[in-house]
Amino acid sequence: MYLPRIIPCLDVRHGRVVKGVNFLDLSDNGDPVELAERYAATGADELVWLDIVATVEDLELATDLIRRARQGVDIPLTVGGGIRTVGQVGALLDAGADKVSINSQALAEPDLIGRVAKRWGSQCMVVAIDAQRDGDHWQVYSHGGRSRTDWELGAWLKRAEQEGAGEFLLTSMDADGTRRGYDLPMLSFARSLIHRPQIASGGAGSIDDLENAIRHGEDALLIASILHQGDTDLPHIKEALIQRGVAVRWPI
Amino acid sequence: MHVAIVDYGMGNLGSLEAMAHRLDLDPLLWRQGSLPKGADWVIFPGVGSLLNATHELSQRGLAAPLEQAKQDGVPILGICLGLQLLFESGDEGGRGLGWFEGTVPRLQAARTPHMGWNTVRSTTPNPLLDSDPNPAAPAYYFVHSYVVRPRHADLTLGETTYANETFTSVVKDRAVVGVQFHPELSGSAGRRFIQSFIRQVVA
Numbered sequence: 189m190y191l192p193r194i195i196p197c198l199d200v201r202h203g204r205v206v207k208g209v210n211f212l213d214l215s216d217n218g219d220p221v222e223l224a225e226r227y228a229a230t231g232a233d234e235l236v237w238l239d240i241v242a243t244v245e246d247l248e249l250a251t252d253l254i255r256r257a258r259q260g261v262d263i264p265l266t267v268g269g270g271i272r273t274v275g276q277v278g279a280l281l282d283a284g285a286d287k288v289s290i291n292s293q294a295l296a297e298p299d300l301i302g303r304v305a306k307r308w309g310s311q312c313m314v315v316a317i318d319a320q321r322d323g324d325h326w327q328v329y330s331h332g333g334r335s336r337t338d339w340e341l342g343a344w345l346k347r348a349e350q351e352g353a354g355e356f357l358l359t360s361m362d363a364d365g366t367r368r369g370y371d372l373p374m375l376s377f378a379r380s381l382i383h384r385p386q387i388a389s390g391g392a393g394s395i396d397d398l399e400n401a402i403r404h405g406e407d408a409l410l411i412a413s414i415l416h417q418g419d420t421d422l423p424h425i426k427e428a429l430i431q432r433g434v435a436v437r438w439p440i
Numbered sequence: 441m442h443v444a445i446v447d448y449g450m451g452n453l454g455s456l457e458a459m460a461h462r463l464d465l466d467p468l469l470w471r472q473g474s475l476p477k478g479a480d481w482v483i484f485p486g487v488g489s490l491l492n493a494t495h496e497l498s499q500r501g502l503a504a505p506l507e508q509a510k511q512d513g514v515p516i517l518g519i520c521l522g523l524q525l526l527f528e529s530g531d532e533g534g535r536g537l538g539w540f541e542g543t544v545p546r547l548q549a550a551r552t553p554h555m556g557w558n559t560v561r562s563t564t565p566n567p568l569l570d571s572d573p574n575p576a577a578p579a580y581y582f583v584h585s586y587v588v589r590p591r592h593a594d595l596t597l598g599e600t601t602y603a604n605e606t607f608t609s610v611v612k613d614r615a616v617v618g619v620q621f622h623p624e625l626s627g628s629a630g631r632r633f634i635q636s637f638i639r640q641v642v643a
């Protein structure tokens with residue numbers, strides 16, 4: 189039985205986890221390695237690690253941490269954040285990442301997708317997309333949602349798939365931060381156009397939201413703030429989903 | 441215990457080496473020549489296409505030493521592309537090692553790769569898979585667009601269903617085992633599978 193993936197997102201800046209993380213029993217609340225291991229050990233199905241790797245110094249810091257995290261993380265690990273070159277991709281994969289996620293640079297240079305896919309296989313090439321509703325369609329934004337691009341979501345999805353994307357990470361800028369549920373219309377629209385797995389991102393605030401998205405046909409869900417409140421954790425989420433009749437990987 | 445990991449440029453070995461360390465195994469990278477000295481068993485990994493893999497294996501002169509290891513009864517675990525390479529030929533060209541009769545067709549699903557967690561059902565009672573204590577069938581992590589189709593059903597120990605298509609996900613013939621999933625990315629179930637492999641096949 190194919191099971192949905194619940195994917196915590198770690199937001200890392202300069203080697204520290206940003207956004208409130210309240211694991212009282214972690215020795216260092218801000219250590220991304222310890223947090224990644226904790227997530228993996230308590231039921232995460234996969235991890236997304238968003239870092240900044242734009243400069244040589246950033247990349248070295250990130251690869252050191254990922255190399256350490258890899259030792260304890262026994263589930264798939266996707267790393268992204270400011271990746272611009274094939275060399276940076278190689279360094280992250282060498283450090284132990286299973287996949288890389290590329291957003292702005294893929295928009296600036298779509299054939300980067302194909303170069304990564306050709307060298308390491310499309311299964312490790314995740315194209316991340318931030319999109320916002322604009323009248324009758326969704327528009328793609330780059331640079332963390334700061335720059336509007338000329339791409340309509342559907343056109344960019346098809347182009348990126350053609351270039352060799354193996355998976356998509358789709359963030360709804362409208363839903364992100366609201367904690368009022370995933371943007372199901374946008375996700376359905378994307379799903380109808382592409383032939384690759386997609387990860388839903390933005391808006392998850394409760395177990396209801398996860399259940400709704402899964403019943404709606406989404407099978408990979410990124411979660412962030414729901415884990416940052418300190419009132420829930422992965423075992424609780426998975427047990428609650430099972431109780432509601434949603435099959436997930438539990439017990440692990 | 442030493443495990444040789446075949447390194448022929450097809451895929452990232454970081455997560456396999458990390459798994460070996462977590463299990464107190466000493467990994468030895470096998471890049472050329474005959475089986476590294478002291479290796480008790482072999483992991484034959486790989487991601488990507490059969491076509492490139494066959495080329496890389498012969499380029500590095502690893503096909504014959506692998507065959508020798510098999511003939512010497514060294515336990516070998518093929519993972520993902522390493523499973524597919526045990527068969528004869530792929531849909532889009534490329535020949536495997538041909539140790540097992542059968543082909544490597546593409547998944548029929550509209551959405552590929554088959555990426556994520558899926559369960560493996562034993563097709564016949566067997567201690568390799570059945571020792572997992574999980575009350576539900578254990579789930580493992582898969583990433584692949586091709587599957588193996590063995591000519592002989594008795595090669596299959598486990599099967600998996602994705603998008604209404606059921607395919608062989610575990611094969612075994614004497615000391616050669618192949619799995620379509622990635623034990624090294626399959627959390628504690630993956631670790632238990634490797635421990636079971638060591639108990640049942642290596643020990």
